[in-house]
Amino acid sequence: MEGVDHLAHERNKSEFDVDAMKIVWAGSPHAFVVSDRISKLVASDPGFRKDNRSTLSRKELFKNTLRKAAYAWKTIIDLHLSEEEAAKLRFYVDEPAFTDVHWGMFIPAIKGQGTEEQQQKWLPLAYKMQIIGCYAQTELGHGSNVQGLETTATFDPQTDEFIIHSPTLTSSKWWPGGLGKVATHAIAYALLIVGGREQGVHGFIVQLRSLEDHSPLPGMTVGDIGMKFGNGAYNAMDNGVLRFDHVRIPRNQMLMRVSQVTCEGKYKQSDVPRQLVYGAMLYVRQTIVADASCALSRAVCIATRYSAVRRQFGSQNGGPETQVIDYKTQQSRLFPLLASAYAFRFVGEWLKWLYADVTQRLQANDFSTLPEAHACTAGLKSLTTTATADGIEECRKLCGGHGYLCSSGLPELFAVYVPACTYEGENTVLLLQVARFLMKTVSQLGSSKKPVGTIAYMTRVEHLMQCRCGVQRGFAELSADLVEAAVAHCQLLVVSKFIEKLQQEIPGKGVKQQLEVLCNIYALFLLHKHQGDFLSTGCITPKHAALANDELRSLYSQVRPNAIALVDAFNYTDHYLGSILGCYDGNVYPKLYEAAWKDPLNESVVPDGYHQYIRPLLKQEIRTARL
Numbered sequence: 001m002e003g004v005d006h007l008a009h010e011r012n013k014s015e016f017d018v019d020a021m022k023i024v025w026a027g028s029p030h031a032f033v034v035s036d037r038i039s040k041l042v043a044s045d046p047g048f049r050k051d052n053r054s055t056l057s058r059k060e061l062f063k064n065t066l067r068k069a070a071y072a073w074k075t076i077i078d079l080h081l082s083e084e085e086a087a088k089l090r091f092y093v094d095e096p097a098f099t100d101v102h103w104g105m106f107i108p109a110i111k112g113q114g115t116e117e118q119q120q121k122w123l124p125l126a127y128k129m130q131i132i133g134c135y136a137q138t139e140l141g142h143g144s145n146v147q148g149l150e151t152t153a154t155f156d157p158q159t160d161e162f163i164i165h166s167p168t169l170t171s172s173k174w175w176p177g178g179l180g181k182v183a184t185h186a187i188a189y190a191l192l193i194v195g196g197r198e199q200g201v202h203g204f205i206v207q208l209r210s211l212e213d214h215s216p217l218p219g220m221t222v223g224d225i226g227m228k229f230g231n232g233a234y235n236a237m238d239n240g241v242l243r244f245d246h247v248r249i250p251r252n253q254m255l256m257r258v259s260q261v262t263c264e265g266k267y268k269q270s271d272v273p274r275q276l277v278y279g280a281m282l283y284v285r286q287t288i289v290a291d292a293s294c295a296l297s298r299a300v301c302i303a304t305r306y307s308a309v310r311r312q313f314g315s316q317n318g319g320p321e322t323q324v325i326d327y328k329t330q331q332s333r334l335f336p337l338l339a340s341a342y343a344f345r346f347v348g349e350w351l352k353w354l355y356a357d358v359t360q361r362l363q364a365n366d367f368s369t370l371p372e373a374h375a376c377t378a379g380l381k382s383l384t385t386t387a388t389a390d391g392i393e394e395c396r397k398l399c400g401g402h403g404y405l406c407s408s409g410l411p412e413l414f415a416v417y418v419p420a421c422t423y424e425g426e427n428t429v430l431l432l433q434v435a436r437f438l439m440k441t442v443s444q445l446g447s448s449k450k451p452v453g454t455i456a457y458m459t460r461v462e463h464l465m466q467c468r469c470g471v472q473r474g475f476a477e478l479s480a481d482l483v484e485a486a487v488a489h490c491q492l493l494v495v496s497k498f499i500e501k502l503q504q505e506i507p508g509k510g511v512k513q514q515l516e517v518l519c520n521i522y523a524l525f526l527l528h529k530h531q532g533d534f535l536s537t538g539c540i541t542p543k544h545a546a547l548a549n550d551e552l553r554s555l556y557s558q559v560r561p562n563a564i565a566l567v568d569a570f571n572y573t574d575h576y577l578g579s580i581l582g583c584y585d586g587n588v589y590p591k592l593y594e595a596a597w598k599d600p601l602n603e604s605v606v607p608d609g610y611h612q613y614i615r616p617l618l619k620q621e622i623r624t625a626r627l
C-alpha cells in the first residue's frame with residue numbers, strides 16, 4: 001500500500017526523543033541542519049540517481065561518475081556551498097570518485113609536507129580543481145613497506161631538476177585512485193638520491209597529463225589497473241598504474257617542509273621529524289574512522305527495519321507470525337552492531353578532536369603527541385574498519401535471502417567498504433604499529449617518563465611492570481599475541497570515549513538512557529566475546545562472566561522497543577540507503593516485486609540466446625547446433 005507507514009507501530013513504541021537523538025548523532029544542531037538539508041537536496045535531484053548503478057558496464061559506470069563529479073562541482077559553485085556542505089554533498093552522492101583522493105590526500109599532502117611557497121603555488125589551483133591530483137605512493141612490489149619503494153628521484157645539479165624513474169617492473173606505481181584516467185598531477189613518493197647517496201622516501205609533485213588535451217606527458221606510461229571486487233561500486237574509481245622513464249621535474253617540486261635539497265645538491269633535514277612525510281596518512285585514517293560509523297549504521301538501519309518487517313514462524317491461532325527482530329538470536333547478532341555504530345560515531349568525533357589538536361601542535365613545532373596520534377589513528381582505523389566490514393556482511397545474513405539481492409543495498413555497500421581494511425594501511429600492519437607503541441611505553445614504565453593520555457592507564461596495570469624488561473625481545477615471535485593486545489587497547493579506547501560522551505550533558509527525553517544501554521551493550525558484548533582472555537588472566541571470575549551474559553540479554557530487551565527509532569536517528573534518506581529492505585516506510589514486498597521486473601533480463605519474455613543455446617538442447621539438436 002503506497003503512502004502507508006508499515007513501521008508506524010514500531011515508531012510509536014519508542015521511549016525517547018528521536019529528534020534530539022538525531023542531533024546527538026549529527027554532532028550538533030548546526031551539523032544536523034546542514035546534513036539534513038544536503039541529504040534532501042541530493043535525494044531530490046535526478047542528476048544524482050544511483051539505483052541503476054549495478055546494471056552499468058565499467059565504461060558506462062566510469063563515465064557516469066565523471067558526469068556526477070562535474071555536476072556535483074557545478075552544484076557546489078552554483079549554490080556557493082561551504083567546505084562543510086560540499087563534504088556532505090560528496091557523502092550523500094555516495095559514489096567513490098577521483099575527487100576523494102584529490103581532496104582527501106593530494107591537498108592534505110601539500111598542506112602538511114609543502115613549504116609556505118609551495119602551498120601558495122599549488123593549493124589555489126587544486127582548490128579550484130584547475131589541476132586534479134592523486135596520491136601515488138604504493139607500487140606493484142611494495143605497499144605496506146613504504147621505505148621499500150623503488151621509484152627513484154635523482155637530483156641533477158646541472159639542470160636543477162630531479163629525474164623521476166621507475167627502474168623495475170615492481171617499481172611501477174600501482175593502485176593510486178584517480179591516477180588511471182583522470183589525474184593531471186600526482187604526489188609521487190620516491191627514493192631520493194642526492195650526490196649518489198640515498199636519503200629515504202620523499203614526496204614530489206609531478207605533472208602527469210597535458211592540461212590542454214589530457215595526453216600523458218613524455219616519459220609517462222599510465223593507465224587503469226582493471227576491474228575490482230564486486231560489480232559496480234568501487235569500479236567507479238580509476239585506480240591506476242604509472243611508470244616513469246627518466247621524467248624531469250624542477251627542484252622546487254619536491255615537498256620540502258621536512259627536508260630540503262639545495263641547488264648545490266646539499267640535502268638538509270629540518271628539525272621537524274621525518275614521520276611528517278606520513279602526515280597525509282594520519283589525516284585520512286582519521287576520516288576513515290569517522291566514515292566507519294556511517295557505513296555500519298547504514299547496514300544496521302537496513303537490517304533493523306527489515307527485521308521488523310520480516311515475519312517467520314510462531315503464528316498463534318492464525319494470527320501473524322513472529323517478527324524476526326523478536327528472536328533473541330537475531331537481537332544478539334544485530335544489537336551489538338547497533339551499539340558499535342554509536343560507539344564508532346563517538347570515538348570518531350574524539351579522534352577528529354585529537355587530529356585537530358596534533359595538527360595545531362605540529363604547526364607550533366611541538367611534536368610530542370605525534371606518536372600517540374599515530375597509534376590512535378592507525379589502531380582505530382584498523383579496529384573500526386574490520387568491525388564494519390564484518391558487520392555489513394552480518395547484516396546481509398540477518399536479512400536472509402533477500403539480503404543477497406543488489407536491491408537490498410548490502411552487497412554493494414560491502415564491496416565498496418571492504419577495501420578500507422586494506423587501503424591506507426593494511427589492518428594487521430597498522431595493529432603492529434600500535435603494538436610497537438604499546439611495547440615502547442611498557443619498556444619505559446617505572447622511568448621518569450610517565451605515560452599520559454590514552455596510555456595513562458598502563459601505570460595502573462601492575463603486571464605490566466614485571467614484563468617491561470623483556471618486551472623489546474621477541475617482538476616478531478610474539479607478534480600474533482601483540483596484535484591481540486593492540487586490538488584490546490583500541491577497544492578500551494572506544495569504550496572509554498563512549499563513557500566520556502555519557503558524562504556530558506545530553507538533552508532530550510530518554511536520550512541519555514538509550515545511549516547508556518548501548519554503551520553497556522558494546523562493553524559487555526566485548527567482554528562476552530573475549531571472556532576466555534578475561535577469565536584466563538583472572539580479570540573476571542566465571543560468575544562475573546555469567547552475570548555479564550544475563551545483563552546483555554536484559555539490555556537487548558530494553559533496546560527492542562526502541563530499535564527502529566534508534567536507526568531513524570541516523571536520519572538517512574531512502575536515496576542514501578539505496579535499499580528496498582531498509583526503506584523508511586517498510587513497504588518491502590511490493591517494492592521488491594516491482595524492482596524485479598525492471599531488471600534488464602526481464603525486458604523480453606524469451607531471453608536472448610534462446611534460439612542458439614536453449615532450443616537446441618530441448619530439441620535434442622545440440623550436436624548439430626553452431627555454438
Ligand SMILES: CCCCCCCCCCCCCCCCCCCCCCCC(=O)SCCNC(=O)CCNC(=O)[C@H](O)C(C)(C)COP(=O)(O)OP(=O)(O)OC[C@H]1O[C@@H](n2cnc3c(N)ncnc32)[C@H](O)[C@@H]1OP(=O)(O)O
Binds near residue numbers: 065147284371436
Ligand atoms: C562524485 C562526487 C563528487 C563530489 C565532489 C565534491 C568535492 C568535495 C569532497 C570532499 C571529500 C573528501 C573525502 C575524503 C575522503 C578520503 C578518502 C580517501 C580514500 C583513501 C584511498 C586509499 C589511499 C591509500 O591507500 S594511500 C597509501 C597508504 N599506504 C599506507 O598506508 C602504507 C602503510 N605503511 C605505513 O604506514 C608505514 O610505512 C609503516 C608505518 C607500516 C612502516 O613501518 P616502518 O617501521 O618501516 O616505518 P618507518 O618508515 O621506519 O618509520 C617508523 C617510525 O615512524 C612512525 N610512523 C609511522 N607512520 C607514521 C605516521 N603516519 N605518522 C606518524 N608517525 C609514523 C613509527 O611509529 C615509527 O616511529 P618510532 O618512533 O621509530 O617507533
Ligand SMILES: Cc1cc2nc3c(=O)[nH]c(=O)nc-3n(C[C@H](O)[C@H](O)[C@H](O)COP(=O)(O)OP(=O)(O)OC[C@H]3O[C@@H](n4cnc5c(N)ncnc54)[C@H](O)[C@@H]3O)c2cc1C
Binds near residue numbers: 141144
Ligand atoms: C581500493 C584501494 C585503493 C587504494 N588507493 C591507493 C592510493 O590512492 N594511493 C596509494 O598509494 N595506494 C593506494 N592503495 C594501496 C594500499 O594502500 C595498499 O594496498 C595497502 O597499503 C596494503 O599494502 P600491500 O598491498 O603492499 O599489502 P601487503 O603488505 O603486501 O599485505 C599482504 C599481507 O601481508 C601481511 N604483512 C605485510 N607486512 C607485514 C608485516 N610486517 N608483518 C606481518 N604481516 C605483514 C599483511 O597483513 C597482509 O596480510 C589502494 C588500495 C586499494 C585496495
